[in-house]
Amino acid sequence: MNRVWIVNHYAGGPGIGTGWRHWELARRWIGAGGQVRVFTASTSIGGNLNPERRGTRELDGVPFHFIPAPPYGGNSLGRLRNILAFNHGVGRALLRTADTLRERPDVVLASSPQPLVWPTAARVARRLQAAFVPEIRDLWPESLQQLAGLPDWHPLVIWCRRADRMALRAASSVFSPLPGVESAVRSRGHASLRCVTVVNGVSMEPAPPPELDPDLRAWVEQARSAGRRILLYAGAFGVPNAMDQLLDAVELLSPRHRQGLLVLLAGDGSERERLERRSESRSLPMRFVGPRPQPQIRALCRACDAGFLGWLDRPLYRFGIAPQKRGLMLGEGLPLVHAVPHDLVNESALGTGWSTPAGQPAALARTLGEFLETSAATLLIKRDRCRSYAHEHLDWDRVADAAWAELSRLVQQRMHR
Secondary structure (H helix, E strand, C coil): CCEEEEEECCCCECCCECCCHHHHHHHHHHHCCCEEEEEEECECCCCCECCCCCCEEEECCEEEEEECCCCCCCCCHHHHHHHHHHHHHHHHHHHHHHHHHCCCCCEEEEEECCHHHHHHHHHHHHHCCCEEEEEECCCCCHHHHHHCCCCCCCHHHHHHHHHHHHHHHHCCCEEECCCCHHHHHHHCCCCCCCEEECCCCECCCCCCCCCCCHHHHHHHHHHHHCCCEEEEEECCCCHHHCCHHHHHHHHHCCHHHHHCEEEEEECCCCCHHHHHHHHHHCCCCEEECCCCCHHHHHHHHHHCCEEEEECCCCHHHHHCCCCHHHHHHHHCCCCEEEEECCCCCCHHHHCCEEEEECCCHHHHHHHHHHHHHCCHHHHHHHHHHHHHHHHHHHEHHHHHHHHHHHHHHHHHHHHCC
16 A cells, blocks of 8 residues: 655645645545545645644545644745745654654655755655655746746755755656656756656546636626626736736727627736736726635636636746646636747647737737637537547546556555665
8 A cells, every 4th residue: 555645835625725736636546545645834825824724634535734834925034934834844744643653655745836845855755764756846946037037146046956956866756747847857967867747637527517606607697798708817916927918918909809808817916916906007808806716716617718828938938837727727618818938738739729929918919809709609619629638638537547656666666675
């Protein structure tokens, strides 16, 4: 029986916040006969405290251990304190759990959008004689340098670079949702390290259709009665999300197209207030609806006509992109308007939406015009293609099986040493 302990600072699940990736994987691995535990922070994405994120509890059979960490807002010193508290606390929690249960993990899988927790997880894995698998979800310190403009000598850049080097030296294997991660790992001098792509999937299990909250339903019905098409953005509002290009593009639309569009934006982040003020000052057809739980995002996907994903045009994206909401949108049959650099999965070629270059608002405006002019019959065809693609490539059942096979291989390999 494989024991896999997952370390993910921002792990979510039903009732405890967004970011369901490891809850989805864990419950399937448990179904395959494994023993899986998730260690995460008491704060959810964005630094908010959640009363449900305390102590140890099970979510549909998946044990979650919540590590105390102080709340924070934005990219402040408070966030750094939060990271340090989690890194310190999770190491102790892993060792305490091993001692209390009188068992050790076979694999410590450490997943994080930044690598700072990896050295702690690697040291604990070595002490407990477990395989260590870092999961690379973003490339650091490249993200800090290309998105935030930090120089080589910045302490945070140096810290991230050292953490990344230590993790790759200690790794038995590497997981990542980024399709080009193997090239990134090779560029770091680890050509022999096995890299496994574990995409951000979507649950294709039959479920009753979720209902919209009354306020969301009212906005959707109002847009429908006015003959408007609805474009959905669901995600973070940060610099990497490049939301200004969407506002620029909507502003460039002809009056007729602008009157035929409503953009619903669900989420939160450091850029939200500024973007909302800009939208209001320009009288853009946009409504910011705040963060919503995943069932409401699913319901919105079914109620809207297309989804939007945008990126900055940066070299680091040549190794791939892995937006968590992409799978959810495609699984719900929502075509995508995708402003993307280094497009490894072209929505246009797949027939699941429209792709346009990142950072070019005029090109995005033309693409939005194509979306608004697309016939209702063509939209229905695209919706079917979205669901078919998600079922074939993004179903969590398939994704979890492939990842479980790699974890089992690592366990067998260590047993025969």
